[in-house]
Amino acid sequence: MINYLYQEQNWKTQLSDLITDPKELLQQLQLSTDQLLSGAILASEQFKLRVPRAFVEKMNVADPFDPLLLQVLPHHLELEEHAGFVTDPLGEEQANQLPGVLHKYQSRFLLTLTGACAVHCRYCFRRHFPYQENLPKNEDWINIRQYLLDHPDINEVILSGGDPLTLTNQKLALWVERLESLPQLKILRIHSRVPIVIPSRIDEELVSLLKNSRLHTILVIHSNHESEIDDYTVRQLHRLTEKQVTVLNQAVLLKGVNDSAEQLAALSYRLLDARVTPYYLHVLDKVKGAHHFDLATDSISQIYTELLARLPGYLVPKLVREIAGENNKTPLYGTPIF
Numbered sequence: 001m002i003n004y005l006y007q008e009q010n011w012k013t014q015l016s017d018l019i020t021d022p023k024e025l026l027q028q029l030q031l032s033t034d035q036l037l038s039g040a041i042l043a044s045e046q047f048k049l050r051v052p053r054a055f056v057e058k059m060n061v062a063d064p065f066d067p068l069l070l071q072v073l074p075h076h077l078e079l080e081e082h083a084g085f086v087t088d089p090l091g092e093e094q095a096n097q098l099p100g101v102l103h104k105y106q107s108r109f110l111l112t113l114t115g116a117c118a119v120h121c122r123y124c125f126r127r128h129f130p131y132q133e134n135l136p137k138n139e140d141w142i143n144i145r146q147y148l149l150d151h152p153d154i155n156e157v158i159l160s161g162g163d164p165l166t167l168t169n170q171k172l173a174l175w176v177e178r179l180e181s182l183p184q185l186k187i188l189r190i191h192s193r194v195p196i197v198i199p200s201r202i203d204e205e206l207v208s209l210l211k212n213s214r215l216h217t218i219l220v221i222h223s224n225h226e227s228e229i230d231d232y233t234v235r236q237l238h239r240l241t242e243k244q245v246t247v248l249n250q251a252v253l254l255k256g257v258n259d260s261a262e263q264l265a266a267l268s269y270r271l272l273d274a275r276v277t278p279y280y281l282h283v284l285d286k287v288k289g290a291h292h293f294d295l296a297t298d299s300i301s302q303i304y305t306e307l308l309a310r311l312p313g314y315l316v317p318k319l320v321r322e323i324a325g326e327n328n329k330t331p332l333y334g335t336p337i338f
């Protein structure tokens with residue numbers, strides 16, 4: 001029986017005490033470890049299981065189809081080869097200008113300051129990304145700064161995955177200060193799944209850092225299912241919105257996890273409780289190892305059409321696909337793609 005022991009524990013303690021053994025995860029959830037085929041163990045060796053205990057507390061005990069569990073438990077199907085599913089589906093190697101820097105869109109610039117995530121999502125499009133060879137060191141700031149100065153159209157920096165909120169507040173503050181020193185920058189965006197999997201990460205220092213920056217700060221969280229947002233998570237997210245930090249959500253449409261209009265509508269209403277705006281609903285990026293989360297185009301179209309009918313417009317996330325080399329995310333609804 002799970003007893004909500006970890007929810008409010010210090011976030012650094014939680015980050016250092018992740019579940020990384022699939023057997024331990026199944027035992028915690030009172031599930032048989034017999035279902036762990038050798039392929040799943042091998043899949044876990046290729047892309048390690050990582051999940052915070054506070055996130056496991058949100059899962060249903062004794063439910064092998066729990067939608068949160070399915071997102072993190074290694075599966076033998078990950079080892080299958082499928083045409084079109086590749087290691088770099090978004091062509092990020094082409095956009096990798098300097099260590100840690102991806103420049104894909106005209107006004108936005110993506111900076112990965114860490115390769116670490118608190119959770120390993122099995123469908124992640126960066127699951128094969130060579131982070132370790134590609135992290136900016138302290139001294140790389142000089143080159144990053146020059147790159148920004150050479151591209152005056154860039155007015156927004158996105159700190160993205162690896163997950164920037166696995167960094168200490170001190171390290172984040174150092175980079176925020178550096179970015180603030182460039183007058184051309186107006187917006188700081190942080191993409192993070194940590195507020196969902198370790199909600200206690202939203203601490204006083206972080207709230208203060210985001211609230212007091214001269215940059216307009218936008219936190220984009222990543223939640224795929226209403227069960228990920230319990231009452232404690234709602235209260236933690238309120239700490240940010242009460243201080244006028246904009247919080248948006250992006251979700252990925254995943255077979256077996258949230259593949260119905262009913263589920264997606266429930267997520268949008270739960271986000272509303274947390275005062276978070278549904279922003280994007282991503283179609284799965286075709287990354288090697290994630291084929292079993294993919295949905296047919298007809299199903300996607302049917303789900304989204306029904307979602308539009310169920311929700312007021314302000315709660316409908318934009319359905320998009322990222323296509324390598326395109327100048328922006330490609331909106332899918334109402335285009336010839338369907």
Ligand code: SF4
Pocket residue numbers: 117118119120121124125126161162163193222
């Ligand atoms: S938290 Fe984000 S970057 Fe990290 S594994 Fe999950 S989807 Fe990928």
